[in-house]
Amino acid sequence: MASVKYDHCTRIYPGNTEPSVSDLNLSIKDGEFMVLVGPSGCGKSTTLRMLAGLEEVNKGRVFIGDKDVTTVQPKDRDIAMVFQNYALYPHMTVAENMGFALKIAGEDKATIRKKVERAAEILDLTPFLDRKPRALSGGQRQRVAMGRAIVRQPKVFLMDEPLSNLDAKLRVQTRTQIATLQRQLGVTTLYVTHDQTEALTMGDRIAVINLGVLQQVGAPTHLYEHPDNVFVAGFIGSPSMNLGTYPVENGKAKIGTDSVTLPADAVAKLKDADKGRIIFGFRPEHATLASASDPDAFSLYVRNTEDLGSDGYIYGDIVDNDAVKDSGTATAATMSDQNKMTTIRVNPSELPNVGDTVKIHIEQEHMHLFSPATGLRLND
Amino acid sequence: MVSVSPDPRIAQATSIKAEVDAESNDQKKRPDDKQLHITAATTDPHLFTLPWDKPLSQWPGHLLVNLPRGISRHIVRFVQVGHEIDAMKEIPRAAAEHEYEILRQLQKLDIPCVAPIGVVTGRTDQYGSPLEAILITRHLQYSLPYRALFARNVQLETAQKLIDALAILLVRLHLIGFYWGDVSLSNVLFRRDADAFGAFLVDAETGSIYPKLTDGQRNYDVDLARTNIIGELMDLSSGNLLPSNVDEVEIGNRLVERYNMLWKTLTGVERFKPNEMWRIEKRVSELNKLGFDVSEMNVNTVDGGHQIAIRPMVVDAGYSRRKLLRLTGLDVQENQARRLLNDLEQFRASTWRDADDEEVVATDWMREVYEPTIRMIPPEYQSTVEPAQFFHDVLTHRWFMAEHVSHDVPMPVATADYVKNELPKTKLDTKALEDINAEADAGVMDDESADSGNSSTSDSKDAHQADGEGNES
Numbered sequence A: 001m002a003s004v005k006y007d008h009c010t011r012i013y014p015g016n017t018e019p020s021v022s023d024l025n026l027s028i029k030d031g032e033f034m035v036l037v038g039p040s041g042c043g044k045s046t047t048l049r050m051l052a053g054l055e056e057v058n059k060g061r062v063f064i065g066d067k068d069v070t071t072v073q074p075k076d077r078d079i080a081m082v083f084q085n086y087a088l089y090p091h092m093t094v095a096e097n098m099g100f101a102l103k104i105a106g107e108d109k110a111t112i113r114k115k116v117e118r119a120a121e122i123l124d125l126t127p128f129l130d131r132k133p134r135a136l137s138g139g140q141r142q143r144v145a146m147g148r149a150i151v152r153q154p155k156v157f158l159m160d161e162p163l164s165n166l167d168a169k170l171r172v173q174t175r176t177q178i179a180t181l182q183r184q185l186g187v188t189t190l191y192v193t194h195d196q197t198e199a200l201t202m203g204d205r206i207a208v209i210n211l212g213v214l215q216q217v218g219a220p221t222h223l224y225e226h227p228d229n230v231f232v233a234g235f236i237g238s239p240s241m242n243l244g245t246y247p248v249e250n251g252k253a254k255i256g257t258d259s260v261t262l263p264a265d266a267v268a269k270l271k272d273a274d275k276g277r278i279i280f281g282f283r284p285e286h287a288t289l290a291s292a293s294d295p296d297a298f299s300l301y302v303r304n305t306e307d308l309g310s311d312g313y314i315y316g317d318i319v320d321n322d323a324v325k326d327s328g329t330a331t332a333a334t335m336s337d338q339n340k341m342t343t344i345r346v347n348p349s350e351l352p353n354v355g356d357t358v359k360i361h362i363e364q365e366h367m368h369l370f371s372p373a374t375g376l377r378l379n380d
Numbered sequence B: 001m002v003s004v005s006p007d008p009r010i011a012q013a014t015s016i017k018a019e020v021d022a023e024s025n026d027q028k029k030r031p032d033d034k035q036l037h038i039t040a041a042t043t044d045p046h047l048f049t050l051p052w053d054k055p056l057s058q059w060p061g062h063l064l065v066n067l068p069r070g071i072s073r074h075i076v077r078f079v080q081v082g083h084e085i086d087a088m089k090e091i092p093r094a095a096a097e098h099e100y101e102i103l104r105q106l107q108k109l110d111i112p113c114v115a116p117i118g119v120v121t122g123r124t125d126q127y128g129s130p131l132e133a134i135l136i137t138r139h140l141q142y143s144l145p146y147r148a149l150f151a152r153n154v155q156l157e158t159a160q161k162l163i164d165a166l167a168i169l170l171v172r173l174h175l176i177g178f179y180w181g182d183v184s185l186s187n188v189l190f191r192r193d194a195d196a197f198g199a200f201l202v203d204a205e206t207g208s209i210y211p212k213l214t215d216g217q218r219n220y221d222v223d224l225a226r227t228n229i230i231g232e233l234m235d236l237s238s239g240n241l242l243p244s245n246v247d248e249v250e251i252g253n254r255l256v257e258r259y260n261m262l263w264k265t266l267t268g269v270e271r272f273k274p275n276e277m278w279r280i281e282k283r284v285s286e287l288n289k290l291g292f293d294v295s296e297m298n299v300n301t302v303d304g305g306h307q308i309a310i311r312p313m314v315v316d317a318g319y320s321r322r323k324l325l326r327l328t329g330l331d332v333q334e335n336q337a338r339r340l341l342n343d344l345e346q347f348r349a350s351t352w353r354d355a356d357d358e359e360v361v362a363t364d365w366m367r368e369v370y371e372p373t374i375r376m377i378p379p380e381y382q383s384t385v386e387p388a389q390f391f392h393d394v395l396t397h398r399w400f401m402a403e404h405v406s407h408d409v410p411m412p413v414a415t416a417d418y419v420k421n422e423l424p425k426t427k428l429d430t431k432a433l434e435d436i437n438a439e440a441d442a443g444v445m446d447d448e449s450a451d452s453g454n455s456s457t458s459d460s461k462d463a464h465q466a467d468g469e470g471n472e473s
């Protein structure tokens, strides 16, 4: 078992001018489940492959434990790549399917059996060890595939989107299994996904990466409650955070026709480069319906509502009479971006009618405020 | 937990409406998840009549074509669509769209692979619940999965030839910047190519294309190929399908050796003195022998003009293939092409026409030799026997006959004898086919198919589904 450290790691592919991973500093603790999350092409697989020894590190160093492995051959790093696609072999028993890679590696029969039995126990596959895949259910087959990945007990597991091509039901099941499994085995794990829900539900900590640059590292709740910048704010959470850029006048954000009081310390941090504007964000569940006369609320024109039984969702456009006048269209300016409506979660009994205009209040502690110039967070 | 859609009738209604994108249509338009949508390069009207509202595992038997399949994680079925046979693979939407796009790019780059036909998304069953997307590819005619080849008594040599074919395919893919991520015998199809095999890529799900692969990306693919091949052979061995003199690990290692040898020959820099320029020609002819065409050679002087360094720049397989295509219009595989060209050359020599135009002789050879032979393929073999391979096999058979009787045997005689005595041996019997496809399904990670694989059809998920099936029959 071991910790992992990326120390100022940069990877530029031959022929590219921009680095695919840029000056990465990241430490993974011994036994920790670290999830690397970000949009497709942001450099997740490259990061993982640098640790595996499959990608050259142009600048910086990689450590496993205390050992600098930057130039160590992949096979000498004691890591296991967990692949996306494990096929099950029909003539082999469950035990053979799980253990055959150890056999190739030349381990003796008794050791293999011991390791396979241990993995099977964790995966609830013990009664099936001597059966063939044909006799198993789809979920059990998926567990055998996992078993094939985990029988080797390496220092580090590397998993690159292992669930991405499973059907939705199996994906949710397997997600939980991997997380449980990792905790039982206690093997340091770097797990790559583009799916932030997967990241939030699985990781001890999450590293968010965009355009090859690490954005923020932290526990799921921390990233959710305290995103350091606009990218993390918009990327983490589903439904995603409502975000919009508004003028600031006398310590208040002018949101559509209304004004909302901002925390003074955040306003104080605005710079000239921000040009008197602020990025204002809030999560759908942190909005409350206010009375029509509330001076510290903005107006939302209700375009659609959804009653999911336990939750109600309001989708609407922020009312901005000026914009309506200016553009001459009926569509008001929108909060998050031009195509996405503002999303509000309420108790289903509070759902307004489509076509209503409602007032929305956000507590200051639930505001996420960012500098338009730098994208960095302004409030605590 | 059940999620309720606003009005079930809406889902019902939209699931009937189908839209088709001609391939040039804008990519930006993202059809929504509840509306059946077929993206296809060609729009065969037969596609619309298929039961898209049923899980692939429950498609009625009369639509399916029973041909051997390799082991897979997803459900794959062959379906008769008009005059064509298509392979359908049930797979999440993002993966289907990705694989379709990758296959199209590979096809444009002239890589041997299955032809992408389309992607079907927005499927819902009759109750409005979503079904996974389907990737459609054209069934690769005359091809066999490795398990079907091993169902006959194979020799060690055959196993080696399959590996050699896979090595060539992998090198070609890496040359164009394709990183596979899932190299295995199950993810290629084999076609006989004269005395060798040609390998075709069938599963591009995990692949991506980059301007140029790094050594790390290539080595990952090669190492994974080795592990998978050894696993696949160990599996055959567990099923007593592997000849006892085949060592799984040795065969796996062979892939690594062949790949490295090919990669070096194709891309390696060679240095020599300025008075050894003949070495350029030698290198080109070596590459031609391997079936690769050199369209550009990078020549540099190094070491202050005392040495020449050469590196083949653009290499592409299919040297003989293109020559035969130009001469006869026949599009066949590389080794078949070489054999056919040899026969053409002999025809030319034996008819004393060395002075004639190559094209003219080729036309006569087609009319007098090739076509009459091909016409003797019995109708029941026409969908499984590739004409050029048949011709090759008849030539080989004729050679053995001639040796036996110590004089030349005319082509029609050899052909008739081959059809009578050899051709029937190539048939895959029904039992073997059944076993292969049951094995292919044994690893599918899908609960419905796993249930049906357990032979009890009443096992299906819930009552209304059973009803649906009852109404059908």
Ligand SMILES: Nc1ncnc2c1ncn2[C@@H]1O[C@H](COP(=O)(O)OP(=O)(O)O)[C@@H](O)[C@H]1O
Binding pocket: A013, A014, A016, A020, A038, A039, A040, A041, A042, A043, A044, A045, A046, A047, B210, B211, B212, B213, B214, B217
């Ligand atoms: N061999 C290569 N040559 C050039 N660019 C590459 C190569 N491999 C990956 N890239 C680029 O590096 C970036 C990061 O890729 P990757 O690490 O695969 O991203 P992710 O895993 O987040 O999707 C992408 O822009 C990708 O196109």
Ligand SMILES: Nc1ncnc2c1ncn2[C@@H]1O[C@H](COP(=O)(O)OP(=O)(O)O)[C@@H](O)[C@H]1O
Binding pocket: B068, B069, B070, B071, B072, B073, B074, B075, B076, B086, B087, B089, B114, B115, B137, B138, B139, B140, B143, B145, B186, B187, B188, B189, B202, B203, B204, B205
């Ligand atoms: N176009 C095709 N032509 C012939 N066989 C095919 C075709 N598509 C799929 N198959 C067969 O189905 C098997 C499984 O397909 P594959 O794409 O590898 O599925 P999976 O992604 O689940 O592994 C292949 O091994 C091959 O035998």
Ligand SMILES: [Mg+2]
Binding pocket: A044, A045, A160
């Ligand atoms: Mg990736």
Ligand SMILES: [Mg+2]
Binding pocket: B071, B072, B073, B186, B187, B203
């Ligand atoms: Mg496959």
